[in-house]
Amino acid sequence: MTDTAAPAAADLATELLDLHRDPRLLTLVNVWDVASARAVAGVEGTKALATASHAIASSFGYPDGENIPLDLMLDMCGRIAAAVDLPVSADLEGGYGDAPEAVRRAIAVGVVGANVEDQMKPVAEAAAQVEAIMAAAAAEGVPDFVLNARTDVYAKGRGRKRDELLADAIERGRAFLDAGAPVVFVPAILSEEDVAALVDAFGPQRLTTIGIPGSPSLSRQEELGVARVSYGPMPQRVALTALQELVEEVHRGGGVPATMRPLT
Structure with missing residues (x-):
């Protein structure tokens, strides 16, 4: 264990895992x-x-897809983690070329969970990356690190039949759980039948949508075990969108809505 992971990080990770x-x-x-x-x-x-990696990158003027420097992404994740008393999970995209190292560095700034994409690597390679990430987290003193192992089957599978996509998502998801x-x-517009099949394959409380x-x-996803x-x-x-709507209202001669809340 390095001296960068305080005992509080392990506790927050366990809290986040329990919530899942x-x-x-x-x-x-x-x-x-x-803010x-x-x-x-x-x-x-x-x-x-x-x-949200896309949203952080956009706020700095970078397109999505690991174009923002990892140092800048992690700096913002650390600022967020330091600003709240809640567990924080970070979107680390595909891991910036070294997913276990990216996770190790994320833990050092207070992050206790992460999304990491498989980017459709071969199943064995993607599963080995999952295993390496969890080993790195354990070595940092955070064995309950909540890896939200993402598969890009649907995102990169346009034009393929839905039953093929579902079968691939199940195969990959099971390998990541193992x-x-x-x-x-599994990010996608999933039908109720898709969600039910994924939960049946993974087990309850193992699927993120x-x-x-x-x-x-x-309410239905909760019933199904997501x-x-x-x-x-x-x-x-x-x-x-709310900001643009304010601008439109100002251009019409109006002002800020009465429902505006104070900053926290």
């Missing part, structure tokens, strides 16, 4: 800076935070 294992659905509205983190954390019922990941992230319009309701729903870059888009 709870039959009650964990919802994570993703954040991208300290958004404090705003989300300040809403009653928020139990943990997750960053390699030590506590939860598998994304809250894209058209997905099953949160562990977590997160929202990626969409919260930032909602916030920026």
Whole structure:
């Protein structure tokens, strides 16, 4: 164990893991800076935070896809973790060429969970990466690190039949769970039947989905045994939409809405 991982990190990781294992659905509205983190954390019922790599990159003027320097990404993740008293999971994309090292560095700034994409590497290679990530986290004193092992089957499988995509997602997800990941992230517009099949294959409280319009309701996903729903870059888009709507209202001669809340 290095001296960078305080005992509190291990406790926060266990707290985050327990939230995933709870039959009650964990919802994570993703954040991208300290202001958004404090705003989300300040809403009653928020139990943990997750960053959105796309949103952080965009806020610095970078396109998504590991174009933002890892140092800059981790600096913001660390600022977010330091600003709140909740467990924080970071979106580390594909791991910036060395996923275990990226996770080690994330733990050093206070992160206790992470999304890491498989980027459709061969299954054995992707599973070995999962195993290496979990070993790195354990070596840093955070054995309950919540790796949200993401498969890009649907994101990169356009044009393929839905049953083929589902079968591949199941194969990859099972391999990641066997390699030590506590939860598998399958971002896509999934039907209720897809969600049920994934939960059946992985077990209850092992599947993360994304809250894209058209997905099953949160209550139904909870009934089916989904562990977590997160929202990626969409919260930032909602916030920026509100900003544009304010600008439009000002251009019409109006002003800020009476529903505006004070900054926290």
